[in-house]
Amino acid sequence: MMNIGEAGGTAPVKVEERLFQNRYMVDAGRPHIxxxxxxxxxxALLAMTRLCxxxxxxxxxxxxxxxxxxxxxxxxxxRVVTAQTGELEWNYPRGGFGVLFKFG
Amino acid sequence: xxxxxxxAIVVGAGPSGNAAAYTMAKAGLKVLQLERGEYPGSKNVxxxxxxxxxxxKIIPDFREDAPLERHVIEQRLWTMDNGSxxxxxxxxxxxxxxxxxxYTIIRAQFDRWFSGRVREAGAVLLCxxxxxxxxxxxxxxxxxxxxxxxxxxxxxxxxxxGEGVNGLVGQRAGLxxxxxxxxxxxxxxxxxxxxxxxxxxxxxxxxNEGVVIEAMGTITDGMTGTGFIYTNQESISIxxxxxxxxFTESNRTPYGLLEAFKRHPSVQPLLEGSECKEYVAHLIPExxxxxxxxxxxxxxxxxxxxxxxxxxVHREGSNLAMTTGRIAAETVVWLKRRREAxxxxxxxxxxxxxxxxxxxxxxxxxxxIPDFLHHNKHFFNxxxxxxxxxxxxxxxxxxxxxxxxxxQIFQSFRAGRKLTGLIGDAxxxxxxxx
Numbered sequence: 001m002m003n004i005g006e007a008g009g010t011a012p013v014k015v016e017e018r019l020f021q022n023r024y025m026v027d028a029g030r031p032h033i034x035x036x037x038x039x040x041x042x043x044a045l046l047a048m049t050r051l052c053x054x055x056x057x058x059x060x061x062x063x064x065x066x067x068x069x070x071x072x073x074x075x076x077x078x079r080v081v082t083a084q085t086g087e088l089e090w091n092y093p094r095g096g097f098g099v100l101f102k103f104g
Numbered sequence: 105x106x107x108x109x110x111x112a113i114v115v116g117a118g119p120s121g122n123a124a125a126y127t128m129a130k131a132g133l134k135v136l137q138l139e140r141g142e143y144p145g146s147k148n149v150x151x152x153x154x155x156x157x158x159x160x161k162i163i164p165d166f167r168e169d170a171p172l173e174r175h176v177i178e179q180r181l182w183t184m185d186n187g188s189x190x191x192x193x194x195x196x197x198x199x200x201x202x203x204x205x206x207y208t209i210i211r212a213q214f215d216r217w218f219s220g221r222v223r224e225a226g227a228v229l230l231c232x233x234x235x236x237x238x239x240x241x242x243x244x245x246x247x248x249x250x251x252x253x254x255x256x257x258x259x260x261x262x263x264x265x266g267e268g269v270n271g272l273v274g275q276r277a278g279l280x281x282x283x284x285x286x287x288x289x290x291x292x293x294x295x296x297x298x299x300x301x302x303x304x305x306x307x308x309x310x311x312n313e314g315v316v317i318e319a320m321g322t323i324t325d326g327m328t329g330t331g332f333i334y335t336n337q338e339s340i341s342i343x344x345x346x347x348x349x350x351f352t353e354s355n356r357t358p359y360g361l362l363e364a365f366k367r368h369p370s371v372q373p374l375l376e377g378s379e380c381k382e383y384v385a386h387l388i389p390e391x392x393x394x395x396x397x398x399x400x401x402x403x404x405x406x407x408x409x410x411x412x413x414x415x416x417v418h419r420e421g422s423n424l425a426m427t428t429g430r431i432a433a434e435t436v437v438w439l440k441r442r443r444e445a446x447x448x449x450x451x452x453x454x455x456x457x458x459x460x461x462x463x464x465x466x467x468x469x470x471x472x473i474p475d476f477l478h479h480n481k482h483f484f485n486x487x488x489x490x491x492x493x494x495x496x497x498x499x500x501x502x503x504x505x506x507x508x509x510x511x512q513i514f515q516s517f518r519a520g521r522k523l524t525g526l527i528g529d530a531x532x533x534x535x536x537x538x
Contacts, residue, residue, distance in 0.1 A: 018383035019383060021380060051348075055359075073385045076269070077351075080288060081285055081348060095233040096140075096231070102212055103382050104215075
């Protein structure tokens with residue numbers, strides 16, 4: 001995944017170090033969020049590469065947005081942001097799968 | 105899935121769903137509650153503050169065994185710029201009372217406890233079960249739900265939707281509109297563990313006393329949002345949240361914002377040496393009264409975050425969730441006893457009852473605030489800086505006379521926002537607040 005530098009002079013912050021603390025029950029081979037095939041991502045989808053609190057989104061070398069949702073915390077931000085463009089197929093994980101908050 | 109018919113199905117086992125399921129089960133109704141997480145609380149996120157009053161009205165003796173962290177004796181409001189904060193603190197020994205008013209809690213533990221009480225009251229709880237859609241009869245009335253447990257269905261006279269802010273069931277059924285990026289906030293939070301003596305020494309506490317810090321200012325980098333720090337027994341909850349549409353237009357990441365908040369010189373010493381054990385994120389409905397959807401219809405009622413029941417100004421949500429859950433349930437019980445249908449016309453009683461409570465009164469009172477803050481970003485950026493500079497001018501002793509200092513402060517405000525802007529802001533804020 002990516003190492004995201006911050007504007008405003010603060011040091012780079014890695015999200016994966018944070019997610020490492022969390023517990024997940026990954027539904028292997030059945031991602032609950034899928035990106036519809038696209039040539040060029042919308043501004044909204046592109047924003048998710050920065051906005052996703054779990055860093056699930058990244059841009060590949062063809063300029064398309066890809067998602068690896070194993071670390072998803074199921075907040076729904078990407079669903080709300082892309083509701084207008086319809087680029088995501090978003091469902092909750094099957095019952096019992098996904099993130100398991102120890103404290104919440 | 106379950107062949108028998110229920111009086112009510114509750115979707116979700118958070119504060120609103122639990123309040124509803126408990127109240128109906130206690131009154132003798134046959135209740136089925138469905139939760140997608142492995143256990144109640146495993147998908148739920150909150151700061152978290154528990155407001156005793158709302159829970160007391162449901163479970164008066166909750167203090168006997170509920171997992172409570174600390175009772176809040178001190179509230180700090182911080183206006184922050186990059187290197188300082190101006191604070192308003194209120195601490196009172198009156199809050200060390202027999203039945204304290206507010207507690208910090210850890211939601212995964214609290215929701216599990218609440219759910220235990222719900223099951224004791226007689227409700228049937230099925231976890232690891234995601235509701236996929238509402239079932240309707242030919243007249244369009246909601247009559248049950250379909251789940252992802254082998255596509256199993258369950259039927260009831262009423263479905264109470266306590267499915268949370270990002271609740272897809274009601275939305276996909278067309279009961280309420282899609283969330284808009286400018287009416288929801290994205291909040292991220294970490295749990296930092298420290299020995300309890302360290303927390304008590306750093307926050308000036310003894311026993312189970314707790315402190316709440318709510319912060320605003322340059323920590324959100326010009327976005328509409330706030331930060332918070334809550335003391336638990338052996339941990340500190342720290343988080344920050346901003347309106348989603350502001351995030352989309354900024355160049356900041358949510359975790360980068362949280363990291364900068366943690367490194368702020370006013371915050372860093374409070375967390376020094378702590379161990380972070382969890383990182384979470386969640387949406388908060390912040391659109392207020394004007395963003396509220398239709399709350400009931402033929403065979404359904406919506407409660408809690410799914411109904412946008414959050415008072416963003418006072419950072420209250422769980423108490424509104426519990427109260428709407430309770431009142432929805434009481435309405436259902438009342439109709440049931442009168443042998444009346446769970447029709448849209450009859451369920452209007454829910455809204456009538458809510459209108460008499462603090463829930464609707466507060467939602468209405470602050471109906472203009474979300475829009476006001478969205479269009480007046482200087483409350484998050486400019487004013488905190490001006491306030492901090494003014495405090496520094498005032499407190500620094502440097503041979504400049506006090507009258508000159510007063511002039512400097514006044515001029516800095518005029519330079520920053522012009523006199524008409526200052527007066528206009530005060531007027532607009534007062535009008536929105538009323």
